[in-house]
Amino acid sequence: MASHDHTHAHGCGHDHAAALPRLLLEAEDLCRARGVRLTDQRRAVFTALVRHGHPLGAYDLIEKLRPKSGRSPAPIAIYRALDFLQQNGLIHRLETLNAYIACPHTHGAGEAVVFLICEECSHVEEASTSGVNMALDSLATQHGFVARRRVVELGGLCRACQSRRPARSEVHTP
Ligand SMILES: [Zn+2]
Ligand SMILES: [Zn+2]
Structure with missing residues (x-):
């Protein structure tokens, strides 16, 4: 690993978080245009997926979104946010991994x-x-x-x- 300069943990050489401001703006525009709301919960789930860059299962997400002190978000709330993001084309579900990934919008x-x-x-x-x-x-x-x-x-x-x-x-x- 010494020959690679990684600023994140995955070692794939991509800076996933760099795209976050652009993707968040695009997500807000899309929600506004469709008259749907990017609630705090939905935004938090989307942000976590963009930052992570790699596929995350629902329970990994719950763990990531758990505040330092306090209770984890309810699984049902996370699943609803994932459903919303998926329906609006902001994230994809990877069937073979049973995990989710943010869409970089490189396709129609x-x-x-x-x-x-x-x-x-x-x-x-x-x-x-x-x-x-x-x-x-x-x-x-x-x-x-x-x-x-x-x-x-x-x-x-x-x-x-x-x-x-x-x-x-x-x-x-x-
Ligand atoms: Zn690889
Ligand atoms: Zn996509």
């Missing part, structure tokens, strides 16, 4: 998102291409299926972890 609303999940450092990259959209849509159409959620999750090794552990990497680049 309703666009299929491919999550590239690093199994080593738990960094998650969001990727999207119209090709994935079209392939999923035509697949659904063939089955007479109406898709409401389009989520694709790939598990593997991120670029940083591949270069850090070449011996254990399954991907060999010549």
Whole structure:
């Protein structure tokens, strides 16, 4: 780890908190435009997810949001905030990890998102291409299926972890 200069605990080389002011502004704009409220609880959950940058389960979030003295927030309140944030496209739920992650808004609303999940450092990259959209849509159409959620999750090794552990990497680049 000495060769990497990390300002946070995950070691993936990304400064997740740097995007917080922009994402909070975008979240406020979006809520205003939709006539919904970004309550303190919802804002706190969103902020925790953006700061953390990596997927967090509901109970990890409850732990993070617990005040130094006092009681933890009620699980139901956290789940409601997560539902709200998810419905408004501010966060995503990663099905395979049963965890949540803030959306960096690099894709259009309703666009299929491919999550590239690093199994080593738990960094998650969001990727999207119209090709994935079209392939999923035509697949659904063939089955007479109406898709409401389009989520694709790939598990593997991120670029940083591949270069850090070449011996254990399954991907060999010549
Ligand atoms: Zn997203
Ligand atoms: Zn990694």
